[in-house]
Amino acid sequence: MWINKAVYLDLQKSLADVTAQRNAQLATIGAIEASMNWLTVHVSQLEHERSILLKNYLGVTVPALTIKQTTEASGQNNISDSPDHFSDVGDEEAQRMGIDWNPLTGEIVYNQQSN
Numbered sequence: 086m087w088i089n090k091a092v093y094l095d096l097q098k099s100l101a102d103v104t105a106q107r108n109a110q111l112a113t114i115g116a117i118e119a120s121m122n123w124l125t126v127h128v129s130q131l132e133h134e135r136s137i138l139l140k141n142y143l144g145v146t147v148p149a150l151t152i153k154q155t156t157e158a159s160g161q162n163n164i165s166d167s168p169d170h171f172s173d174v175g176d177e178e179a180q181r182m183g184i185d186w187n188p189l190t191g192e193i194v195y196n197q198q199s200n
Contacts, residue, residue: 125152
């Protein structure tokens with residue numbers, strides 16, 4: 086298979102541009118991570134110092150909050166991963182509450198019930 090030289094050179098230039106952008110972003114990510122680590126350490130240190138000062142001057146014991154870095158990188162925050170996001174009451178309770186759904190549109194329908 087043959088490729089036009091101009092197309093090949095254009096693809097090479099595009100690859101070089103994307104590689105340069107990626108390298109610049111990796112450097113930026115490194116700087117942001119260093120800043121976050123610095124902030125984490127210093128905020129934790131300030132919270133500990135505040136706790137000690139409150140205990141020394143007011144005699145009040147306050148727990149010192151500590152910020153910890155997580156080691157897992159998820160890449161995306163998925164709202165469906167949150168355990169408290171949605172609670173299904175079940176079909177019977179929904180029927181008792183007058184809640185139904187339209188299977189054609191997927192919309193929730195609130196029925197008026199007269200008691």
